[in-house]
Amino acid sequence: MSGCAQQSPSHIAISEMPPTLQSPYERLHPAKPAKRYEPANDLVAAIKKAQHDTVWERLVALYSLPTIDNERVERQLQWYLSHPEYIERIQQRAEPYLYFILDEVEAKKIPGEMALLPAVESAFRPTAYSSSHASGLWQFIPSTGRLFGLKQNWWYDGRRDIIASTRAATRYLKELSEEFDNDWLLALASYNAGKGNIRKAIDHNKAQQRNTDYWSLNLRRETMDYVPRLLAIAKIFADPDQYDIALHDIPNQPYFEVVNIKSQLDLSKAVEMAQTPIDDFLVLNPAFNRWSTDPDGPHRLLIPVDKADQFKQKLDSLPEKERMKWVRHKIQPGENLSIIAQKHNSSIPAIKTSNHLSSNRIRAGKYLLIPVSQRGLNSRPFSKKQNSGRLVYTVKKGDTFWQIARKFSVSSKDLARWNQLSLNKPLYPGQKLIIKQTSAAAIAAGRTLPLGG
Template identity: 30%
Template sequence: MINIRQLLIVGCLVLASLPARAQSLIDAKDVRPPEQLSLCGEPVPVAVADVRERFEKEMLLSLWDRPQVLLWLKRSTRYLPFIAQELERAGLPEDLKYLAIVESALRPHAGSSRGAIGFWQLMPETGRRYGLQVDEFVDQRRDIFASTQAAMKYLKELHQQFGKWALAMAAYNMGEEGLAAEVIEQKTNDYYRLYLPLETQRFVFRMMAVKLIMENAGRYGFSLSEKDYYPPLRFDTVAVDCFQSIPLRILAEAAGVAFKQIKDLNPHIRGHYIQAGNHQIRLPQGSARRFESNFKAMVEQHDRERSQRIYVVQSGDSLSSIADKFNVPLAALLIWNRIDLNKTLYPGDRLVIYPRQKKPVPAVP
């Protein structure tokens, strides 16, 4: 048997080899800026020593995290073609598509400690300002289609305000009022000469690094075949008109797909229900016909079952005691009734409960 000492020795040898291997993959020549470097059609003054140093830092940090870069590349075929198409339609620079990688690594549920969410890391008030629904039921910042439109409108306004894309991206990161104040105080509108919050000083250079790596993946040691890339989003869209809230599981059952597939294609829907109103719901490709045949009948069946699953709260009841009484998880009780643990129960309150099926007791011989 291998003892603990042998395992420790092997582990140390493996760990010691990692830096050497990583360094062998990254050389000084790999992070040198090209003589002609531009971002969004604007030249980058790489001949300036400080600019070159900041650029090389972001290149080194990006290339060091090779698994993350590999995920950028694999996800790119799922989202970037759509973003590039919309940027072209709006007359905006294609390089802006790399902003979504810098902000979220192309993850719909990416979030920051400040409250920014989604592909483009929009704050709640910014999302609402540009037409997104952001509330307890729906958060369209997580939707690639809606959030891309909002982000483009915001970026276009920032460019109109500051006149340069480097400044527009800086404002996107730190806020337009803060950047405007620094431009006035420092008496320059040159992004590369402004002293800004450290994150914002790095932000545009991270965009440059992402652009260079994504457009020259082979040069930096990333070799992917066509099957390595993740497939584009493919789905059917159906109109769903609800006069009351409906569990997402009913939609999934009507389409004959998994609950997770509905959530993955509609990341903007929060929780387990869609609310009353008109909705455009994405379904796995090829499932729309089945959904349209089944949905109405399943909603009617759900309503009948729900009316038969009402429990009237008694004196002394609590959420935990009710869950125990019916042998159901407390979390399920909260989902079925869209409540939280802080809810105070009163005698006469009505709760929906779907008791577990009791297993038959085997007959005694």
């Protein structure tokens, strides 16, 4: 079991950097176990939170992982510094979420560095979707998501829910740290590779009478680079002036308010009442697979704090009949739920839920209520397999499959397959690579995905 799966997610994939099992520095200076973060009581913690003007100050104040200087961390650090546009994008994308993530980090009493894990997992893209079916900011695969209570159905995917997925991920990380005696580096490695694989690596080292800390384990290349990536990005945000990095001024205050909508609501109506651009609305509410919220909940929306009061007022005055638009369908002879669902761009589960049907049996002459979009919006706001053409990328000096894949939110394996190349074969400057533009790749390239697809 792992959060981001044992298969390579699209933004991590297999690094082309050569594996370094243990540097001379690491042999002489093995990493010490991580210090456990012990917060003050609730009142003192609240006072300390209020003392920070920006989320960056608050973030760094919560750091508690040991400082590690070795070749693997340095290599990742240099990659980040040679791609300042990537650090810029991470900051822009993190702004709506970081305050809330820090709240959960503090509540779980885990190191502040964990708040930056979405930078490694998804580059803070809540719609990130990998070839191994990992999804969301924290890149849960379906099975692990369900294990941690993340509902996934035709209407909604909790792995993309900012609230639900963050709470699940921080809980999972907490459990992994306890599994490995509060060694957070092993917990992070387990989040990437699965705790079973980390246990096997530890047992192997024990049998060889070798050290069993993270830096001494012989792991797959992706996991060898995974923890250094987090340590490197945390190091940059801890001392941006040293690395000539300008930080966005993100105030240490809530970006959104959680609003209880009580029952199913058409998203186009919600956007209208929030007076918020569709793209901005979906940044906060990316969990919906369709044009409406799930009839069975969760019945909540995240609304920008400056729009929340007016949204709640309009919601309170909204007539029940205007929350959703329904089509009354008379069942014709020979029709079944599959035919009716296809006709109305719906699904069998959605029709059954809306009409309280316990089976697929229906009778000609009876009526069904079918929920439809009030604005004629496409049924699927986020299409996982949407293609919108191709890009041709020219390889630059120092580029690797992993770096290019991360830039365009695709997997290294797909990138190699599209170009009929081997992952083991080095790239050369000037080489042309075809990149198929999924919706995630389009977002990474600077385009936004509208509500209609």
